[in-house]
Amino acid sequence: MMRLGSDESGCLHCGAHVTDRFAAVFGDGNNDVHRCPACDSMPRISRGSAAGKVVDTHVDPDDDPAFNQGARVGAARTDGGDGR
Template sequence: MPLFTEAKPRECGHCGRHVTHDFCRVYGDSDDRVHRCRKCDTTVRIQQGSAAGRNVRTPDPQTSPGRHGNEPERWSQ
C-alpha cells in the first residue's frame, strides 16, 4: 500500500487559477473540484455553492455588469 499519493494540481475550473487544497475540500464539489474561485466569483456566491458547480440565485459578476462593486457605464459620466 503506497503511503504517498501523487499530488494533482488544483485549479479553478472557470479561470484556471491555483486554489488551495483546503479551498477545494471546503467549497468544491464531491470530487474536490472547484468550478469557481475567489478571483472569478464573489464570496457570497461561493458560500451559496457556486464553487461546487451549483446554480445560485445571486447574480454572477461575470455576466451582470454593475453588480458587486463594478461601476456601470451610466455612473461613470
C-alpha cells in the same frame, strides 16, 4: 471550461490556483472547484457556486463583470497572494 491535471489545484472556470483546503471546503464531491474568489463573489461561493451549483440569489460576475470589481477583489486571492 478549463480542466487541470490531477496534480494541479485550480478553478475550472478561470484557471486560478486554489488551495487544497479551499477545494475540500467549497468544491464538489471530487474536490473540483467550479468557481473561486478570483472569478466569483464569496456570497455565491458560500451558497454552492464553487461546487458547481446554480446560485440565482446573487448576481453572477459573468453576467455583470463590473459587479466583482474594486480595490478589495485583488485581495481575495487563493494563490498565496503572489498574483500568479
